[in-house]
Amino acid sequence: MLTPRRKTSLLVIMMMMLGALVFVGSPQVQAQDGADTQSDDDFFKSLIDPRQAIWMDSRGVIAGTGDPNGFVGEAFRSGKGAHPEALELSNLPLDQYGLVNWARAIREGFITPRHSLDPTKQNKPDDKPFGLALLIPTKSESMPDVIFPHDIHTMWLTCNNCHPEIFAMNGKLNNKVMTMPKIAAGEYCGRCHNRIAFPLSDCQRCHVHEKNAAVPEGVKAP
Amino acid sequence: MKKRPFAFVLVLVLLSVGFFLLVDRQPSQAEYGDITLNRHAEKAGMPPVVFPHWFHRIRFKCKVCHPAIFEMRAGSNDITMKKIVSKQFCGRCHNGTISWPPLYCDRCHAGKSDVTIPKARGFVK
Numbered sequence: 001m002l003t004p005r006r007k008t009s010l011l012v013i014m015m016m017m018l019g020a021l022v023f024v025g026s027p028q029v030q031a032q033d034g035a036d037t038q039s040d041d042d043f044f045k046s047l048i049d050p051r052q053a054i055w056m057d058s059r060g061v062i063a064g065t066g067d068p069n070g071f072v073g074e075a076f077r078s079g080k081g082a083h084p085e086a087l088e089l090s091n092l093p094l095d096q097y098g099l100v101n102w103a104r105a106i107r108e109g110f111i112t113p114r115h116s117l118d119p120t121k122q123n124k125p126d127d128k129p130f131g132l133a134l135l136i137p138t139k140s141e142s143m144p145d146v147i148f149p150h151d152i153h154t155m156w157l158t159c160n161n162c163h164p165e166i167f168a169m170n171g172k173l174n175n176k177v178m179t180m181p182k183i184a185a186g187e188y189c190g191r192c193h194n195r196i197a198f199p200l201s202d203c204q205r206c207h208v209h210e211k212n213a214a215v216p217e218g219v220k221a222p
Numbered sequence: 223m224k225k226r227p228f229a230f231v232l233v234l235v236l237l238s239v240g241f242f243l244l245v246d247r248q249p250s251q252a253e254y255g256d257i258t259l260n261r262h263a264e265k266a267g268m269p270p271v272v273f274p275h276w277f278h279r280i281r282f283k284c285k286v287c288h289p290a291i292f293e294m295r296a297g298s299n300d301i302t303m304k305k306i307v308s309k310q311f312c313g314r315c316h317n318g319t320i321s322w323p324p325l326y327c328d329r330c331h332a333g334k335s336d337v338t339i340p341k342a343r344g345f346v347k
Contacts, residue, residue: 005227006227009227009228009230009231012231013231013234016234016235092280097342099254100276102279111280111281113279113280113281113282113283113286114281114282114283114286115282115283115285115286116286117282117286117314117315117320126283155283156283156284156285157283157284157285157288158285160289161284161285161288161289161294191294191295192294194342195255195342196255196275197255199342200342201342
């Protein structure tokens, strides 16, 4: 069956496939190399005025100074805009879509974002998150109800980000007017979700409560 | 009959070339959640700004900037360099005190005119 010529051509093809795989995989390999060059980063830190450096990733590793001849990230040098590869290096937890899971990132301490620009407030602890969880019944019989957790939202936001402009301070009133089409059109939850916060296609992150099941403890039913 | 292996190899070469063309190896220009600021930039002959939301989110909670510095609705903040230099909007931090001053144009004006922000899949308006 396999003549020597066929064998040779098969070998060539297999090598090409292998080469293609290595070629496609190489950006990730480079990214990992970049993460390991801590001593290089220390060296560059010593050269650069820290106020003028762009701190590209969450570990404070310098990736650019704005000088095209300097120590600049590959993407920045090729004019590809803001920090695309630094996010890959930041080792933040990801969701099923490969987007950053910010809720896990802040809960599990991957990041400790500041809560104020005011230096007198920066060193004081932030306000405690507001714990109230609300049960929001869906209008569809087939879709599980939503449990809205105030606590993860108040880890990021303060009351007046959402109240009273986006959501009235009246749960029953909100529940009447809130619908998925409106949310998908950018109202209510859609003001942030689908744009900055996780996308609406991640249904099960909000629709968590089986219809007609007992309301869990600590959750306020309307 | 003798030519067959050659044809076979040729087809596979073409297939692998196609594979290279199909696989997008370019690093993306922006991330999910980034904001393009281009109301004034390109009219003034500058590349658009791509604001890396994630980069700032690692360092600051939403409430630090919203809604006091930036209104939380696309298009509702009329940001100009003049305002930034007078310490409004980005200039609230990018003033040489909290972060680097607005003297390095290409750090922010780094977007291309055809920059696309990755959108969420499904339920997109």
